[in-house]
Amino acid sequence: MTQAFTRIDGGSLDLLIVADHASAHVPDDIDLGIEPALLGKHIAIDIGVAEVSTLLAGQLGCTTLLAGVSRLVIDLNREEDAPGLLPVMSDGHAIPGNRNADLAERMIRFYHPYHHAIGVLLAGMTSPFILSLHSFTPTLESDPAQKRPWDIGILYNEDDRAARIAIPMLEEAGLIVGDQLPYSGRLLNATMNRHAEANGIPYLGIEMRQDLVADAAGQERLAALIGPVLFQCRSRLV
Template identity: 45%
Template sequence: MTPPLPALAHPAYEIMNPEAPGPWVVTCDHASNAVPDWVAGGDLGLPAWDMARHIAYDVGAAGLTRALARHLGSPAILARFSRLVIDPNRGEDDPTLLMRLYDGSVIPANRRLSPGDVAARLDRLYRPYHAALEALARGRGHERGRPAILAIHSFTPQLKGRPPRPWQVGVLHSHLDQRLARPLLERLGREADLCVGDNEPYSGHLPGDSIDRHALKHGRLNALVEVRNDLIGTPEDQEAWAARLAPILAAALDEATARPTSRPEAWRTAHG
């Protein structure tokens, strides 16, 4: 029996286009910088300018996610809470699940968290988001690695004290399953005006993260796409990037599903 779709709107998440027939589930773990009013009175103790930058959410990623979902004719799920409240792209046992210091900024409300504080954030935000994402993916069936999980993130052009990041877009992937990432990187690499990061600006395998939880553990095709946030700051920029990326993503998915190594175990055997 197909499980019922989760609610479209919940304090922890928003679901867009739940009945869309496309082969993707587009996710945005870091869509929002919102702090629920029951978390430290709705204020983590950071100035507004800190809450508006990449430490609190992935700038521009929500708009890009919505635009890509439209172009790909597929559903999307977006978290509705700041990564500083609790990070849905971390495992429950990850020490960075609740950040106390991030890119030079101390998060005052996270300095002394009680076990009850942590449990409330897990139970009211983190776990409902992941349950809804899994229900959305499972409700779409499972055929030759589909639905493919497409995780959308953005990255800042430069961290404090670090060199500038030259990449406009990066594809993050795990060594455990590169069936979709490889053809996607090949196609992006043909775009002469793009500097494309292969597992840049971050490593693509983090045990317990969203891709590990919802793609690798279920044999679903997957890719995590990072776009530099100064390139997607406006709705017009987000739409332009979505229009550019969607056909590249669609072609990469067609290639990945057409290959004989369409299961992750077969891919790992064929590629060592």
Template identity: 40%
Template sequence: MPFSLSTETEAFAPAHLIAGSPAQRLILLCDHASNALPSGYGDLGLSRAHLERHIAYDIGAAQVTRRLSALLDAGAALAGFSRLLIDPNRGEDDPTLVMRVSDGAIIPGNAKVGPVEIASRVERFWRPYRRACVGLVEAALASDRVPVLLGIHSFTPTFKGRARPWSCGVLWDRDPRLAGPLIEGLRAEGVTVGDNEPYDGALKNDSMYELSSARGIPGALIEIRQDELGAPEQSEAWAQRLARILPSILARPETERIEVFGSRADLNPG
């Protein structure tokens, strides 16, 4: 995805919404869809090369989200700004909400950011995106449908010089209703799946905590390795794969009810 800057004449949207079919319970969330920066923030002092790295957005995640939405007629929310501006997948009080250093790269535009500027970014970007996500969930609930939430992210093939062996990871907290059968379905297709790898799915006040765990709504997050999303046909293959697996999960009766399992993040909030 080429890096983009919003201009004064260009409308900037903190969230991009896809309505989906009223009959489709699946809602897709893509927190790190974009590396765009709104007018007034320039390039945060970074080179184009840095802004096209994974530190700025989740490479390939938006393409999979949009294509999967089209295949299943699912609603979706995609953040319209770079995670370097403010991270929409972090809680409002998370110390990593605005990163000053990311994977070895100093972010000059964030170096001296203080509470007033962070509060401004929360109000202008972070909160509108979260509200858009909440709106999709509450619209489903208002029509007597329990939604099923799938967050779509991507991760780097290596970390600290070590190769990551998983083609994807499914991250979840205590609610197994989506995560369990999704892991099974992916493994049945020959995919090497990390179960809460390469990250843990219990993160206090992240998107899935707020929208899924705290509300008792079935949900999970999939992380896809970025070298499997480098070309359009690879993103298409991943979208097609998920479109094959998800309908049978959505048909399970246990996904059609509100059931609060709690969160491991509440037991270890630090």
């Protein structure tokens, strides 16, 4: 483990699981100026993603790369010039400690090492496939009227090959699946745009509803449902 990421080696299959928002960790020398309780909410971490990623790595025999810091420290799933890279507001909560933070320092410390590690792992694979795993909250604190009833969302930008395989399989498994929901991968796909689409590497982007993976039983259930779908996508596309 480094400050930027945790690498889990589950085996030698040419499949990389990438989890940009898997951690709520804030280094001791960074003060975000927020209540500690906020680090347990979706604004800080994609709940359940680290656990499901780890289960999938063991199930499929592949490598997982988990982000090492909270998205409130730096959002690893943003382009290098994106406004939300260093958030000062998130879902109605102010992050005052980021107002005068040194963005360049955080890029050097966390962002660049994380993305470099992804590139190195992919370069070492003969026929790589990527799973980008995230989770979403059933409602937004800043917009509670907006309901998000899907169990799982599939996101993509230009490359929807894996999405077209995965969506019917997940529906057959009994899940309510959102195609480009709860938001569009054409807007929020920075890590996969950089490492997958720009290099012609097939990938699957999954968003799990957080309340379904908030405990061990839910995490095991989703991992058991996603694993065969992921393996089928890889088998058909590489």
